[in-house]
Amino acid sequence: MTDATAPSPRGTEELEGTVFDIGYQRYVGPREGRNRARWAVYKDGLRLALGLGRGARAKVIPWFFITLLGVIGLIMALIAGAVNTYIGPNAAEALDLPSHSDYYGIASIVFFVFAAVGAPEMLCPDRKDGVINLYLVRPLTGSDYVSARWLAFFTVMVSVAWLPQLILLAGLSLSNANPGDYLLENWLDIPRLLTAGLAMAAYTTSLAMFVASFTTRRAYASVFLVGLFVITAPFTTGLAAELAEDFENTAGQWVSMFNLSNIPVHVNDLIFDDVSLITSVAPAGEFSGWVLVGWYFLWTLVPAGLLWMRYRKLTP
Amino acid sequence: MSSVYLLTLRQLSGRWRLLVMSVLALMPVVLTESLVLFPSSVSVEEFELIVLNTMLAGSISPLVVLAIATVAFGNEVEDRTLANLTLAPIPRWQIVIPKLFATISVAMPFIAISALVTTHVAFNADATATLAVTVSIVAGLAMYASVFVFLGLATNQAIGVGLLYIVLWEGFFTTYVSGVRVFSIRAYSLALMHGLDERRFADTDNLGFGVAIGVSAVVFVGFVLLTIRRLRRMDVP
Amino acid sequence: MTALLTAENLTKHYDDVIALDGVSFEISEGITGVLGENGAGKSTAFKIFLGLLRPTSGTATILGENASESVAVRSRLGYMPEHDCLPSTVSAAEFLTHLAEVSGLPPTRARIRAADTLRHTGLFEERYRAMGGYSTGMKQRVKLAQALVHDPTIVFLDEPTAGLDPVGREEMLALVRKTHREFGISVLFSSHLMVDVERTCDRIIVLRGGRLVQSGEMEEFTKDTETVFIEVDDNRDRLVVALEERGVLVTSDGHGLCIEGSDESVYDKIRAALVESEAPLRRMAPRKGELTELFRLDGEADPENGKAT
Missing domain, CATH: 3.30.70.100 (Alpha-Beta Plaits)
Known part of the structure; x- marks a missing residue:
């Protein structure tokens, strides 16, 4: 047997510098088990979603989306600022210009496409390349893996949802003569935009990762997701408008509920107690808040649960 | 050439993929059928906007084509088997052309039947209208195919770029910034439709019929040439 | 010597197919060859011990733990799969560091171990390049390195010589021997090539159609036959x-x-x-005597003697 000459923790730097010592050293340092494994997969998920540590090309798509979403927030802030400057203080509010409550409605489509492109990256290549087997023979279970990946993408989506809102908040308060007063008056917007951001991110992450778990080719998952988000909108809008006239609304309302891009925006509307641009024409908005919230949780928790079950089976 | 065509055809027609495409293609049919079934106040303009413009020309056709076209070369680039094909003793254009036609042949039945049934139902079996819509949607499909096959070869982020193009360019900008229509496959397709049957999109600011035919041909042929050029010059992995 | 792993009446059914049929054996330190044709149940047995599959019946014990239940024990196991398992856009150094962390090593230690392991398996400057450009031989080395990066007690190598040219095979077999003799890691090594097993292993297990055909010390085999x-x-x-x-x-x-x-x-x-x-x-x-003979001695092994200690 090889002699397990233990390098002291302090001695590792010296070892690294020793050129001639090429003998094998047994590892005697700490083994942190499952928690370290979960954290490593989570960290790797963040890097994948943002294209860090890969070539420049991998960064183009995610950062384009992040910039785009930020720019939408920035433009909204600049318009409000310009209105306040040229028309008069508080004119932006008086004119009811698009603000925090409207942002997710406006940017939702960009947000969804970002998820459709990014979420498959979390799961598909690992299964396609067979890396998943290397993960699962380590101190990590299938549910550890998928939870870590879900959380990683959720973290990215939450940050991407909050960032433009915070830019908008900064813009709105700074364009005010007295930023402190603005914040004091509108402090309620802060918890509201944070909660609405969480709701948007949880829904998109769960649905997108669930779809991604069905294929090893990212392309199919992405296209299917965009199809789901982009096409259910005109489909349900058209059908709902039609049915609304014939069946005293109920049927139309339910069809409108299947507009997948509106599901989290209805929750956003409830949080802000306001109606967004894209939901203002949706008959589903007439349902009570409880129905809309329940529907939201159904569409978030069921895909998340099914995703978890699919991966849980992978390890005993 | 025919062997590359058949090979690609087999690559592109997986069970799941065909199912997903059928679902996408069925949506405008179901919507139109229900519009006709119930006494409706939906105007022809609204129908054109929602079903023909937004759904068929603007999202379903490009999405179906994107899913197929980027795979035509994408799988081989990803799996590093493109070399097997490029080492075969055939000129590069004889690889590109069959792959493009395989893409079109897989996508076309879905889109063409969808467009055909939709308009047949919507316009009370008016032959001119049905033909005009079907032909122009298929022409749009061919252009999308040409562009996306190039994209699949040019970048390994083809899906991301393609989706951005469909959602932002064809979906968002073309709708709200009218000048962009000069560079939009969706707009070419609608202009062809208007040219073949002038009742369609009568009130919209369309490109001329001649111009539409011209640019459509230029886009289709141009991207085919670009793809061939790209395949000649790239380092095959 | 105490057994590192024990199979007790291990059975695995996939729908109608019986992949393993009541197999029992014990393996202690050293290099053990698991010999059998494709579909003999080698990979299935490996996957049960690695916790990737649950046996239909019977128990697999590894390092004193039930392989189907203990997650913690897997930080002491290494696995080199038969098929491709390397992402093409990442460098070997980065990939190994990441996998070492997944095995439970803290990040700084993981980085040092990754560099050391790649050096020991014979990858040098290439380790900073994306793995997509590696040759089959280099990929096999990385696959072996990732199985060793966390310094496991046992490593499972599933067909490590598959797809290699004669020189590459020699080098891989030398690495397998080195893994035990120099690194002190016990090896379970599956192959369908008798020559590979013959020249590398201390003892062998022969599987055929999901049953244990033979097992024992290498020397006994060559003498007896x-x-x-x-x-x-x-x-x-x-x-x-x-x-x-x-x-x-x-x-x-x-x-x-x-x-x-x-x-x-x-x-x-x-x-x-x-x-x-x-x-x-x-x-x-x-x-x-060559192991070729073992394939002719069809199923004569008495399950009671199925011990390779």
């Missing part, structure tokens, strides 16, 4: 009778005859038999 090969021009049948009269085990092998046994007395008996049967001898040669 040592034979003498004779070819005669005529009177072959009389020779067989003469040999059998003398209590020698004879099997027919093409034109010739194989006579089992390695001690000197067998040659005396052969000489006597040749004289008696008046068979003109054309050729006689001692043949060193």
Whole structure:
């Protein structure tokens, strides 16, 4: 047997510098088990979603989306600022210009496409390349893996949802003569935009990762997701408008509920107690808040649960 | 050439993929059928906007084509088997052309039947209208195919770029910034439709019929040439 | 020596197919070859011990833990899969660092271990390049390195020589030997090539159609199966009778005859038999037992003796 000459923790730097010592050293340092494994997969998920540590090309798509979403927030802030400057203080509010409550409605489509492109990256290549087997023979279970990946993408989506809102908040308060007063008056917007951001991110992450778990080719998952988000909108809008006239609304309302891009925006509307641009024409908005919230949780928790079950089976 | 065509055809027609495409293609049919079934106040303009413009020309056709076209070369680039094909003793254009036609042949039945049934139902079996819509949607499909096959070869982020193009360019900008229509496959397709049957999109600011035919041909042929050029010059992995 | 892993009546069914059928064995330190044709149940057995599959019945114990239940034990196991498992856009150094962390090593330690392991498996400057551009030989080295990066107690190598050219195979087998002799890591090594197993392993297990056919120390195998090969021009049948009269085990092998046994007395008996049967001898040669023979000894192994300790 090889002699397990233990390098002291302090001695590792010296070892690294020793050129001639090429003998094998047994590892005697700490083994942190499952928690370290979960954290490593989570960290790797963040890097994948943002294209860090890969070539420049991998960064183009995610950062384009992040910039785009930020720019939408920035433009909204600049318009409000310009209105306040040229028309008069508080004119932006008086004119009811698009603000925090409207942002997710406006940017939702960009947000969804970002998820459709990014979420498959979390799961598909690992299964396609067979890396998943290397993960699962380590101190990590299938549910550890998928939870870590879900959380990683959720973290990215939450940050991407909050960032433009915070830019908008900064813009709105700074364009005010007295930023402190603005914040004091509108402090309620802060918890509201944070909660609405969480709701948007949880829904998109769960649905997108669930779809991604069905294929090893990212392309199919992405296209299917965009199809789901982009096409259910005109489909349900058209059908709902039609049915609304014939069946005293109920049927139309339910069809409108299947507009997948509106599901989290209805929750956003409830949080802000306001109606967004894209939901203002949706008959589903007439349902009570409880129905809309329940529907939201159904569409978030069921895909998340099914995703978890699919991966849980992978390890005993 | 025919062997590359058949090979690609087999690559592109997986069970799941065909199912997903059928679902996408069925949506405008179901919507139109229900519009006709119930006494409706939906105007022809609204129908054109929602079903023909937004759904068929603007999202379903490009999405179906994107899913197929980027795979035509994408799988081989990803799996590093493109070399097997490029080492075969055939000129590069004889690889590109069959792959493009395989893409079109897989996508076309879905889109063409969808467009055909939709308009047949919507316009009370008016032959001119049905033909005009079907032909122009298929022409749009061919252009999308040409562009996306190039994209699949040019970048390994083809899906991301393609989706951005469909959602932002064809979906968002073309709708709200009218000048962009000069560079939009969706707009070419609608202009062809208007040219073949002038009742369609009568009130919209369309490109001329001649111009539409011209640019459509230029886009289709141009991207085919670009793809061939790209395949000649790239380092095959 | 205590057993590192134990299979007790291990059975695995996939729908109708029986991949493993009541297999029992024990494995202790060293290099163990798991020999069998494709579909013999090698990969299935590996995957059960690694916790990737749950056995239909029976238990798999590894390092004292139930392989189907303990997650923690897997930080001491390494696995080199048969098929591709490397992402093409990442460098080997980065990939190994990440996997070392997944095995539970803190990040700084993980980085050092990754660099060391790649050096020991013979990857140098290439380790900073994306793995998509690696040759098959380099990929196999990375696959081995990722199985060793967290310094496991046992490593499972599933067909490590598959797809390699003769030189690459030599190098891989040398690495396998080094893994045990220098690194002190016990190896379980599956192959369908007898030569690989023969030259590398301390003991072997032979699986066939999901059943354990043979198991034991390498030396015993080669000794037991040592034979003498004779070819005669005529009177072959009389020779067989003469040999059998003398209590020698004879099997027919093409034109010739194989006579089992390695001690000197067998040659005396052969000489006597040749004289008696008046068979003109054309050729006689001692043949060193090769594992090829194991495949002919179909299912004679007694499950009770199925211990490879």
